[in-house]
Amino acid sequence: MAKAAESSGEPGTTSPRPLMRDLKAVGKKFMHVLYPRKSNTLLRDWDLWGPLILCVTLALMLQRSSVDSEKDGGPQFAEVFVIVWFGAVTITLNSKLLGGNISFFQSLCVLGYCILPLTVAMLVCRLVLLAEQGPINFMVRLFVVIVMFTWSIVASTAFLADSQPPNRKALAIYPVFLFYFVISWMILTFTPQ
Amino acid sequence: MLQQDSNDDTEDVSLFDAEEETTNRPKKSKIRPCACCIRIDRADFRIGSFVDNTNTSSQTDFDSKFRHPVASFFHLFFRVSAIVVYLLCELFSSSFIACMVTIILLLSCDFWAVKNVTGRLMVGLRWWNHIDEDGKSHWVFESRKDSAQESKTVSEAESRIFWLGLIACPVLWVIFAFSALFSFRVKWLAVVIMGVVLQGANLYGYIRCKVGSRKNLTNMATSYLGKQLLRQNTGDDQTS
Numbered sequence: 213m214a215k216a217a218e219s220s221g222e223p224g225t226t227s228p229r230p231l232m233r234d235l236k237a238v239g240k241k242f243m244h245v246l247y248p249r250k251s252n253t254l255l256r257d258w259d260l261w262g263p264l265i266l267c268v269t270l271a272l273m274l275q276r277s278s279v280d281s282e283k284d285g286g287p288q289f290a291e292v293f294v295i296v297w298f299g300a301v302t303i304t305l306n307s308k309l310l311g312g313n314i315s316f317f318q319s320l321c322v323l324g325y326c327i328l329p330l331t332v333a334m335l336v337c338r339l340v341l342l343a344e345q346g347p348i349n350f351m352v353r354l355f356v357v358i359v360m361f362t363w364s365i366v367a368s369t370a371f372l373a374d375s376q377p378p379n380r381k382a383l384a385i386y387p388v389f390l391f392y393f394v395i396s397w398m399i400l401t402f403t404p405q
Numbered sequence: 406m407l408q409q410d411s412n413d414d415t416e417d418v419s420l421f422d423a424e425e426e427t428t429n430r431p432k433k434s435k436i437r438p439c440a441c442c443i444r445i446d447r448a449d450f451r452i453g454s455f456v457d458n459t460n461t462s463s464q465t466d467f468d469s470k471f472r473h474p475v476a477s478f479f480h481l482f483f484r485v486s487a488i489v490v491y492l493l494c495e496l497f498s499s500s501f502i503a504c505m506v507t508i509i510l511l512l513s514c515d516f517w518a519v520k521n522v523t524g525r526l527m528v529g530l531r532w533w534n535h536i537d538e539d540g541k542s543h544w545v546f547e548s549r550k551d552s553a554q555e556s557k558t559v560s561e562a563e564s565r566i567f568w569l570g571l572i573a574c575p576v577l578w579v580i581f582a583f584s585a586l587f588s589f590r591v592k593w594l595a596v597v598i599m600g601v602v603l604q605g606a607n608l609y610g611y612i613r614c615k616v617g618s619r620k621n622l623t624n625m626a627t628s629y630l631g632k633q634l635l636r637q638n639t640g641d642d643q644t645s
Contacts, residue, residue, distance in 0.1 A: 257536075261517075264509075294595060314540070
């Protein structure tokens, strides 16, 4: 699960250090997202640990520090989770219905890992928000978010577009665009109080 | 271009004489010439075996109670502490976030540990997903075959602990899901559903390993139900 099988092992061998193997696989995929090239690694050995880590990090950073301990950010945390996972599942179903030949978990893996640039954007925005508020502050954040959003789209398109028939590429990419746009919107409109 | 998109991915199962529970059955150890390669049969089953390099040296007392005490401990520790934290979070800390993150962390550690370590060590089963060059995904379920050295690779106590922990916890999470739904504590629903999915996935995977192919599973289920019905009917005949 999962997520069903999250950690793919090599068939026929039992690695004596499964933890190191899995951590290295996750790290390698992060590198692939940062420098997107058309390679099969993200697709072939999928795992969902990276998306989980990114989702939790993003949800934690999107917390508002409220004075009132009653609503201490619970709904927002669950909100981010729901948006990310439900959105990713919807996109995957959409691409499968359009005739793509990518499996369910591979697609989730790619979409989840390509949230990395936006998580970095969130980090940068939080740091920028420590300075004084103002239009310059907003422009800086806007610029950062736009750059990272484009990076996410490029990275995920590099991996996902090949699996679609050529006349359906735009239809399959459009929901990905929307997905990352919603996340970027949440990041951009975040204010810490 | 018509794509042959198979929704149910090809499932490969390997099955051995995994008779570990009953002691009356005579032990049939299959001696295979090549113990560590996967051969693809043209039939439905894909026979695979694996040699576990992490096994300790052969024990003289092969029915020893706990071969892997650390694995047994961690198998139960993560699951039970996730449930305990969920139940007691209101008492421990007022921060919903901290509880949620803790439970998510524990559930993830538990999923990883059970899938990669404890299943292999305690009951000799493993399952994973393999994507070949064509992009088709295969789910592989394997069970360890009895090697020639030790006639019994799984200890009873560990097997019992394993299956108990594996079955009881997802059931509890399902109960929690219903209770969260019906008592409108919806903010917990995300975590509870995650618990159900992760632990249910492990449960499903290991049951598939243990039982064999899906056909076997349905056959087993129908024969079990049939036996129950028969027992009920004969019971009724006797009492009436």
